[in-house]
Amino acid sequence: MDASMKKHVAMGVISLMIAGSVMGCGKKDDKSSAAASSKTETEKSENKGSKEKGSDSSTISVMGIDWGYGPVQNSEMEKYWEDLLGVNLDIEWINYEDYDQKVNTLISSGSIPDVIQVSKMGNGSYYYPIFTQAIEAGDFVDLTPYLFDDGKGIAETNAVMKNWDDKMWDQTKYKDGIYILPRSKAESGQNSGIEVRKDLMEKYGFEKEPATMDELKDWLIQLSKAASDGEGKKIYALEYFGDKFMDDRVKAFATAFTGQSDWAVDKNGEFQYMQFKDEYIDFLNWMKALYDAGAIDPEFALNNSDTSKWKAGNSVALLSTWYNWNQSSDRTSSKIFDDSTPDDYKAWCLMPVKGPKAYTVSPNYTDVDSCIAISSKCSKEKIEKILTAFDGTEEQYPGYDKVMAFGVEGIHYVLKDDGTIDTSENLIKESGQDGYVGAWNQIFLKKDADMIADKFMRDGAKRASDENITRAKEIKDFVYKDLADTKMKNETQNLQSDTYNKQWSVLTDDVNTMCTQYVMGQIDEKEWKSFVKGIVDSSDYKAIQKEFKESAEETK
CATH class of the missing domain: 3.40.190.10 (Periplasmic binding protein-like II)
Structure with missing residues (x-):
């Protein structure tokens, strides 16, 4: 997921380019618009689900991100999932360099497929301006009633999701709704x-x-x-x-x-x-x-x-x-x-x-590893079908976790006599790329990350030394305990500020240059403090602080 940080540096620019065509869809501060967007999915499906593109529950249209490995449509991996899950997938993989522009154009034109993968911005939020404007316009499903239903919801019964705490679900919220569906929970405090x-x-x-x-x-x-x-x-x-x-x-x-x-x-x-x-x-x-x-x-x-x-x-x-x-x-x-x-x-x-x-x-920008969103053009029947198909687990489908990690035996890997997995066989390289396993990890539910088990404690020759395994466990225990004790996080996670979206890159354009000059001895402490004061005293910075505070109040 690190690549998403780099590619979203320009997200604010892209958002401004396309936002004009979306402004008529809804007003962010209009309470009646927010209330309208929270209509039950049954009402939505009655009004438009049967008439819109994608309403046929037998086929699920999807748009996912290709991170440069070249997954293709109708691959053997895709056919495997269709047979296992009993669905017909119409999936389009878009290269990460073009994904944001294409999906945002489709959002603006009201032509989104049933399911889209949602990109993460540089500040760690999945709720970027074009997406939130479409949410306000009622274009995406509020998943809250499907996830939480007096102990019967997906989040309460699914073998993976039921282990996610309130902190995880808080990171999925926009105002009082949940419009993104996480695909797994990442390890905490990653860059430590x-x-x-x-x-x-x-x-x-x-x-x-x-x-x-x-x-x-x-x-x-x-x-x-x-x-x-x-x-x-x-x-x-x-x-x-x-x-x-x-x-x-x-x-x-x-x-x-x-x-x-x-x-x-x-x-x-x-x-x-x-x-x-x-x-x-x-x-x-x-x-x-x-x-x-x-x-x-x-x-x-x-x-x-x-x-x-x-x-x-x-x-x-x-x-x-x-x-x-x-x-x-x-x-x-x-x-x-x-x-x-x-x-x-x-x-x-x-x-x-x-x-x-x-x-x-x-702390991570977010613990949500990747996520999807569902179009409100889908009927209630289709929404439930998507949630069933896209939220598989090992308990539901024995062998599921192995497929999510390595693909299909004979297509993506060879099982050797000693029980270890070999993914390097020349005979399966082409099919392995065409069905690229990692791409499906971004749109289907997978087990939560356990990097010690998956990286340090792997079977076979790649297993780390006992000394290294012990140290990795010590670090993980320390990081998790420290974050629990301090409760440190990025406090603007999923909060909205129009001024931030429009002005932050301009306001902070020279900050890193000044840091560089200070480290290299080209400016002194007095010059640094004067520079910072000019920013924090600016009307834009004060507006950002005010808007984040107001957004925080809306999410309580």
Whole structure:
């Protein structure tokens, strides 16, 4: 799902381009419009379900995202699902680069298929302006009565969904309705892993792990120097490139200094953005210390992605997901590092370290892994058919989880004599791509993520060492407990602000440039604070704060 973050940087621009054609569909602040959109699906189906495109309950039309792997219509995978679920699927896979423009055009013209995959914006919300305007116009189904029905709803009985807590469902709400249907729950606090080169730790005597941000800074700088001298080439302290200081590759470090994620509510009840908090400069000073010591790429702002690449062995550490260092015990079956690197490189992950305000635990933008929405043109009968077909589980269909993970035996993988799965056979590569398993994981329900079981504890040669499995469990336990204790989250999750949608990119256009200049010593603290004050005192920033507060009141 990381690719969705990159592709949605321009979502605000796309939204503004198409919004004009949707404005007549409904007013966001019109209470009567909101009330009209909450009509029962029975009433909707009586009024238009039998006359609109897609009303035939025998065929379900779907639009899903192709993340570049090329799934095609009428693949063997599609036929497998149709036979298993007893449905006829008319599915169109759209390349991720074109998906938003196409689906938004269809939404604006009222021509959406029965089911669409909903894209995630850069701020983690699935409720973007064009989608919410269509919701207000009554174009999508409020799934609440289907999900919750005095213990008989899908969310209350489905073997996967019934394990989701209120926090998960809160992330699916728009005002008082639920218009997106999650496909799984992601691991929490994903980008909280400080991945390191353990072979360098052992070789140069740095096996005592740092516990605080100050200790981490000194540890990284000193190990970087020792490794550079010993290896005869420059090894940076931290992989970092580009000028995005809210990037997940550094955000957990900023969280440790500020005690919040992107947006938080301060003691006065005002919404506050992380980069404009007083303590954010302490994070910049931490980064500046690495820069001044020559421990990060001096030309990081030029976006030299390979210069300090951790997987190429060019850095001591990388801030990434806490589960993506799942190196196999033989260090070759699942290598982690680039193929060009020696087999003796060892991956490890530090426990989160403590900063002045918090640990280096960064909450997800959202725990909703991916989601779909259903057109209100569908009859009640079809809605129920979609919900039955798209929400399968292992309990309902034995072997379902295996198909969701690996595809169909003989088509997408070969079952070897030792019981392990091989997906690399040349004979199945073409059919495997055509039916690309991962694409179906975005639109059908799958079991919740368990990265320790799926990555570290896999059967066969790719299983990680016992030591690495133990550390992964320690990190997961710590991250989950910390988030439960602090209740930290992005407080604007699914909240709406017209001014934010229209002006945020303009308002913050120079922020990362100023961060870069500060870290490189080109501006001082006084200039930084004056710059921030100009933004937080602006009418646009104050309007954003006001609109988020009003939106929060509407969702209570």
